[in-house]
Amino acid sequence: MTGISSLGLICSILLIFPSWSEGFAPPMNIMNMTLTQLNIYRDHVRIAMSTGRYKEVAGAHGLPKELCVHGDINFLPWHRDHLKYMEAALNHSIPYWDWSSDSVPLAFLENNYTDASGQTWPNPLKSGWRPPSGMTTRDIVPSFPTIQLAEAEALAMSRNDMVNFSNALEDAHNLLHISVSGDMGYLSFASYDPIFYSHHKNVDRCWFRWEITASRDLSPFANRSVITSWGSANFIAIANDYSGWIAPSPSSPSLSPSPPLNSVSSSTSNTSMGAAPLNSPSNASVSTGGPQNAGSPSMNPSPGSTGNTV
DSSP, rough: OHHHHHHHHHHHHHHHOOOOOGGGOOBBGGGGOOOHHHHHHHHHHHHHHHTTTTHHHHHHHHHOOOOOOOOTTTHHHHHHHHHHHHHHTTTTTOOBOOOOOOOGGGGGGGGEEOOOSSSSOTTTTTOOOSSSSSSSOOOOSSSSOOOHHHHHHHHHHOOOSSSHHHHHHHHHHHHHHHOOOGGBBBBTTTTGGGGHHHHHHHHHHHHHHHHHOOOOOOOOGGOEEOOOOOTTEEEHHHTOOOOTTTTTTTOOOOOOOOOOOOOOOOOHHHHHOOOOOOOOOOOOOOOOSSSOOOOOOOSSOOOOOOOOOO
């Protein structure tokens, strides 16, 4: 490839996947978004899906690449890095779903939404395309385990070392996946469901909160590499990158993602399709109490709240 054509490719990639430092507003709790804010986010997701950007990033976690890391200390940094690729593809920060307080928000369940021009669209947060064809589905447990999720999160937050914290938080993460179920229960397909990214944004929020509550010793991982969605990065560099949770500034860490822009293949082997489900957490017991309705988003933040607290 010539120098000129290489430069052209790089420029086209950066136009589609802009640097994080160009700036998005800090992520909000999706339950605190106004209807206008929520519908703007839906617009961004819908457009990213229609252009193929969404499935390009989702295909790094699930089929066809399946590069995601689970059951390993790289679990948290891999997914933090992956979230930034999706936010760059969306050109919008991803709102988090605080599943320790709220069951499935209606934002992910409604069939349609109306954009600012008055046009009605299918709600892109309800489902997404998944390989080899069709749309993602869910099989949400009738009694959503909010209490168990809150307890699992609290247990993780009480851990003082990175290994035990990561393992405990991944247990909470797994419980959420099996509670939403359907395609969210399979590594190969979970990332194609838009609820996946608000779930993982909350997982990353927990990690961010844990990181800043005290001086955490990450020195054992100083020389550890993380094979990311498109390349590799240093464990500490990702761990110390808080740009996903603070307002961008000239000193904010910069992300210049450059994934290939090919569409995810619409075909896959039978063996790949037989993906194993996500492992259940060791202490994942689903509530047997009475049925709980899916959480209804508060369309107006509480007085004095920006919705950006973590």
